[in-house]
Amino acid sequence: MIYGIGTDICDIRRIRASFGRHGERFAEKILSGGELAVWRRRSARWPERGLRYLATRFSAKEAFSKAIGTGMSGPMQWQLCEIANRPGGAPQVVLHGALQSWFAERGLRAHISLTDESEYAASFCVVECADETRIQAPGSQP
Template structure:
């Protein structure tokens, strides 16, 4: 595998909370994909703080992923086209859909993610990879 790009992001959870207040909760619907939204609502119902942490980590991952693939938040990278879900083991995995999935597939890009949150911050790190061999580095000899 060859590294295509790397992205990282850190989010202050209180800023996400402020956006949720300002948008009367619509921010979650704008940012989260359908599976993420279902999980968010279940977590929020049990604990508002855990629901907010879930939203903050997923927002952070989308930002980090957009940096790793070099698009930023521009088509085909959209908020809801990328979801961070968990394997049964708890390992986070990325799932792209629609035009983003097609864009990634056409370029042979896959990605790995790690994320974490504490009371005040959520952080994520994404490595986008391709199966292609990396080009050789040019070297000079003196």
């Protein structure tokens, strides 16, 4: 059963401007430790590729936060939600800390898709619950 659906489109120019104002601190706020390492490698080779990576992760986390119904509050925090790649390259949501516990208590599973084009990054997330009796309103106790 579908628990929630989230989508987000991010203007890469906006990410570029935020990065220009705040520098690496902006990336450190948005990215998990694993993502930060990937971002640094990509940025070192090609700065524009690093910005696109940052924009897709920003967009994916926004879409995920909408799908779980909390927005960017409660258990949802930027660095606790990681968008990693499976061995074949497909993106996956990897959660950490309190967000991981909150998600597991509800028996949820996330599916994420992301893309970027010249000026935009977009993401779509579906969160499902195998047992509809476990579905609870965001912020409620299990």
